[in-house]
Amino acid sequence: TDIQGTVEFKNVSFRYPDGQSNVLQNISFKVNKGETVAFIGSTGCGKTSLVNLITRFYDATSGEVLVDGYNVRDYKKDELSRKIGYVSQKAVLFSGDIQSNINFGDNDADISAIEKAISISQSEEFVKLQKNGLEAHVAQGGQNFSGGQKQRLSIARALARKAEIFIFDDTFSALDYKTDKILRNALKTKMKDSTCIIVAQRIGTIIDADQIFVIDNGEIVGHGTHKELLNTCDTYKEIAQS
Ligand code: DCP
Numbered sequence: 001t002d003i004q005g006t007v008e009f010k011n012v013s014f015r016y017p018d019g020q021s022n023v024l025q026n027i028s029f030k031v032n033k034g035e036t037v038a039f040i041g042s043t044g045c046g047k048t049s050l051v052n053l054i055t056r057f058y059d060a061t062s063g064e065v066l067v068d069g070y071n072v073r074d075y076k077k078d079e080l081s082r083k084i085g086y087v088s089q090k091a092v093l094f095s096g097d098i099q100s101n102i103n104f105g106d107n108d109a110d111i112s113a114i115e116k117a118i119s120i121s122q123s124e125e126f127v128k129l130q131k132n133g134l135e136a137h138v139a140q141g142g143q144n145f146s147g148g149q150k151q152r153l154s155i156a157r158a159l160a161r162k163a164e165i166f167i168f169d170d171t172f173s174a175l176d177y178k179t180d181k182i183l184r185n186a187l188k189t190k191m192k193d194s195t196c197i198i199v200a201q202r203i204g205t206i207i208d209a210d211q212i213f214v215i216d217n218g219e220i221v222g223h224g225t226h227k228e229l230l231n232t233c234d235t236y237k238e239i240a241q242s
């Protein structure tokens with residue numbers, strides 16, 4: 001149905017449990033099924049805090065966060081996490097092998113889904129170079145992989161899920177420009193029908209997004225397409241010129 005894959009914030013404010021003041025203030029927006037939506041803004045403005053309310057790493061202090069039309073508080077934990085493919089800002093790998101890292105948690109992807117995820121995430125080349133391929137050893141924290149490789153494996157982990165909503169928290173800035181571009185093209189094909197929420201630092205990463213939200217100091221200060229924002233939002237213009 002049309003409600004599947006939607007995300008909506010209704011007047012959401014958020015303060016960390018141990019925090020002094022709100023880090024998000026009156027945030028309202030709606031992401032439609034299948035859209036690619038981007039959040040951009042300077043460091044510390046609240047982007048990670050915002051996406052962490054969708055996954056329920058934290059709960060909104062006030063207002064409502066809806067996924068598929070239901071308040072996220074009304075889902076069972078695994079029910080919500082099954083809907084979402086999430087790539088955190090800092091790639092997390094665990095000791096084990098590549099396959100178990102991709103099939104982490106409640107994920108039970110079969111080998112063909114794993115191989116597809118490896119391919120789309122542009123991990124194929126360096127995984128093939130490993131002596132044992134998918135069974136190659138991953139050290140604690142993924143220390144035997146580069147930052148960009150770790151980032152691509154965490155993308156593969158998210159892609160191996162049958163999620164309706166994908167969240168990429170600053171996932172692409174750890175990649176070089178060329179990999180970023182190839183990867184985003186591959187994702188576009190794979191994610192035709194999925195909703196995609198991207199936190200970004202580079203304008204290039206989000207130029208094609210259906211909607212872009214500009215965040216400044218915990219508030220939405222601009223909303224539109226890239227073209228629209230260049231004409232309407234000074235903060236966005238500054239980012240574009242930097
Ligand atoms: N903050 C906090 N406690 C935490 C995490 C963050 O008090 N556990 C504060 C730090 C910032 C504000 O919340 O003042 C927003 O932090 P975010 O991590 O949400 O900011 P961004 O994701 O936008 O920053 P960056 O681009 O650096 O990732």
Ligand code: MG
Nearest residue numbers: 047048089170
């Ligand atoms: Mg962040």
